[in-house]
Every structure is written in structure tokens, then in C-alpha cells.
Amino acid sequence: MEFRNIINLLRQLQQVKAPSNFEADLMRRINSEKFSLQNTFWQTIFIPSRMIPAAALAVTVVLLVIVLNNTAVTRENPFSIIPKERQDVTLTLKADNTVPVKQIKTDKIEPVEKNKVELKSAPSVETFGLQKDEALRSESAQTTEGYEKTAGAPAEVNLPEKKLTKPFLPPTQLTENESANVTFASGKISVYPVNKAGLNFRQVNPSSQQKIEINQLKEKLEQMYKSKLK
Amino acid sequence: LTDKNLYELTDEELILEFQQNNTVKAYEILVERYKNPLTNYIFRFLGDYEACLDVVQETFIKVYRYKDSYSSIAKFSTWIYTIAGNLARTEYQRRRRRKFFSINAYGEEKDEIFEIPDESYRPDQLTDSGIKDEIIQKAIRKVSPAYREMVILRDIQGLSYEEISEISGIRVGTVKSRINRGRAQLQKLLEDIYKE
Numbered sequence: 114m115e116f117r118n119i120i121n122l123l124r125q126l127q128q129v130k131a132p133s134n135f136e137a138d139l140m141r142r143i144n145s146e147k148f149s150l151q152n153t154f155w156q157t158i159f160i161p162s163r164m165i166p167a168a169a170l171a172v173t174v175v176l177l178v179i180v181l182n183n184t185a186v187t188r189e190n191p192f193s194i195i196p197k198e199r200q201d202v203t204l205t206l207k208a209d210n211t212v213p214v215k216q217i218k219t220d221k222i223e224p225v226e227k228n229k230v231e232l233k234s235a236p237s238v239e240t241f242g243l244q245k246d247e248a249l250r251s252e253s254a255q256t257t258e259g260y261e262k263t264a265g266a267p268a269e270v271n272l273p274e275k276k277l278t279k280p281f282l283p284p285t286q287l288t289e290n291e292s293a294n295v296t297f298a299s300g301k302i303s304v305y306p307v308n309k310a311g312l313n314f315r316q317v318n319p320s321s322q323q324k325i326e327i328n329q330l331k332e333k334l335e336q337m338y339k340s341k342l343k
Numbered sequence: 344l345t346d347k348n349l350y351e352l353t354d355e356e357l358i359l360e361f362q363q364n365n366t367v368k369a370y371e372i373l374v375e376r377y378k379n380p381l382t383n384y385i386f387r388f389l390g391d392y393e394a395c396l397d398v399v400q401e402t403f404i405k406v407y408r409y410k411d412s413y414s415s416i417a418k419f420s421t422w423i424y425t426i427a428g429n430l431a432r433t434e435y436q437r438r439r440r441r442k443f444f445s446i447n448a449y450g451e452e453k454d455e456i457f458e459i460p461d462e463s464y465r466p467d468q469l470t471d472s473g474i475k476d477e478i479i480q481k482a483i484r485k486v487s488p489a490y491r492e493m494v495i496l497r498d499i500q501g502l503s504y505e506e507i508s509e510i511s512g513i514r515v516g517t518v519k520s521r522i523n524r525g526r527a528q529l530q531k532l533l534e535d536i537y538k539e
Contacts, residue, residue: 131396
């Protein structure tokens, strides 16, 4: 065994003993010291050895909170931000405050010369409703290259409302309180014009396939509407 | 329980008796059983008899004061050795700091090397075996405190590795390696003695 000699030396060491009066001294110390066995909870808490570090910690925390509050960057909660008013939506609202249920290009559509809409940086818009939106969209795409930029910096649109000699009526000729009955295969339903007030719209750039589908639906609705009028 | 019966109880039963019924006699029996082993352990660690007695007394006072914190799942010897070891380490560090500052203060004034006088080693009062013990004790004190504690508990107090592990809160493997390193240091320091 490597350390046998050392182990033997240590085991042979004389045992150091406590003095004979050890117990008496100990009991005297125990009896003389007033142990804090009966100390209340508050007595044990409010002793300087605990109070001073606790107070120092509390002060440090308060200072940190104050300093951090002053330097913190205020960031808005994206969910609490009120979305910006979109010019292309308000444009339509100013024009007639309604969105036609169906946008049909028929002979009945009045020329839009009466409802002149002037766009500073865009070609003049000759129609309202979806066609006008499309025109605006294409304009903003030309000027700002994309929807995101358009939302931040909308194209300047002047709407000379005073020039509107006659309020625009959608091809359906329906006002807000009027309705039309449309018969579908599943049954007959009433169609109301949609009020755009208070609504927010998402601008969508449909794909060519989706455009085709939308046009087909439009045509179908147009046919249904025509048959209804007859 | 009569006094005679109390002497027959184990350490764990005695401390439980002291906890539950506040039987001071049970506490006194525990003091009687552990005063010498603890004195030996602390003295070997600190190397100062007066300081050692203070630490041992403080240990028993803590046992008296915090008897309720003893849990019956642990061995009483492990618990009391842990208390004593903690107090001894605190005392050791306190004394080392005090020595360091006193040496520094002296050196600044006199601008010369100051050596701490070792008054404990007095050959005129010691027999041959006493001298040998003294040399060994001095060598033990030169061993690193972390290793020293382990060597004392194992080779002088005769505790098992598992008990030492529990007392010091270190894994058994670490305990063994520390003991071996401590022994190696001692062997180097006591080369001349064990060759005799």
C-alpha cells in the first residue's frame, strides 16, 4: 500500500482530549446565553444583520427600476395600433359610401364624367367601385412598387367632392335600404348593398387563375341579375 | 426514562429524546460522547488548542440551540461533524485573515520581513513521542485545508468514505482522491520521520 507508513503514523497520533471542566463550561455558557428560542417572528426579522442588507437590496432594486424605466425604448404593441386609413377605401366612401354587390359593366352604367375623380400622379379614373380600385392599385404599384410601400405612403388623391353633381349609384340601382331578391339553386335570397363604412379591407393581388374565376363568378351573377330583371 | 436507560440509547435516540422532551440529560450524554472526538478533529485541523475548544463548545451550543433542525434520517455523528467542520473552516479563514493583516501592518512600519513566532512548539516540554507528534501536527497544518480535512476524518478519526462524503457534501470519488492527495503531501513533508 502506497501510503501505509503515513496512515500508521497518523493512527499512532495521541488523541487530544477535552479538559475535564469542558461540560461545566459549556453548560455555564448555555445557561448564561439567552437563546432566542422564544423570539418572535418580527424580532428575528428586524435585526440589523438582516435589515441592512435587505434595505440595501430594496434601494438597489428601486434605483434599477427607475433607471431602466427612463432608458427603456417605448415600443408600441402592434395589436393596439389603429390601422391607418386607406386612401383607396376612403376614395370609394367619399364617392358613394356603398359598394355594389355586383359590379357589372352594362350599358346602364352612366359615364363617370359626372363623378370626376382627379388623381395627381395617376391616370384619371373613369369608373368607380372595383374598377376604380384596380386603377388605384395599378397606379400605386407603378409609383411605389408594392403594397407595403403604398400603405406607408399612399398616392395623393384629391377628391373634389363639390364637383360631384350626381351621387353615384351602383349598377344595381339599389340604395342602402333597398334590396333585390336573387334566386339561387338553393333558394331565393335577398341581396343588400354592402356599406363600407367602418370596414377595413385587405388589398389582394389575385393570380391570373383567381382573376379568371372571379370573372366567371361575375358573369354568372350578371346573368342571374339580368334574368331577375327580366 | 431514567439516567441509566438514557446511557443505553443510541445517539439518534438521545437527540430525539432531547428534541421531543427537552431532556437535558440526553444532551449531556451526547456531549460526553462527542467532546473528545470533536476536540481531536478540530485540534488537528486548526492546530490551536484554545481555538479548538472554542469551536467545539460552539458546536455543542449550536446542537443545543438548533436541535429541532436535526432530521432523524441522518446519522447524528454526521450532523455534528458537519457543524464542527463548518465552524472549524470559518475559524481557520478568520485566523488566516487576521494573521495576514497583522503581518502587513507590521511590515509597513518596520520595512522588514516578519516571521510568525511558533510558540506551540516547545521541545523542553515534550517527550520523544511528543516531539514526533508535534512534527506530524505541523506537517498536517501545511497540507491544503481541503485535503487536510479529509485526511483527518479518514486516517485520524477513522470515519468511512461514505460518512466523509456526507459530512463534506462531496462525492465519494472526490473524497478518495482528496485523501490520496493529502496523504501524498504529508508523505513528502514527513519523509524523514517514516523512514526511521
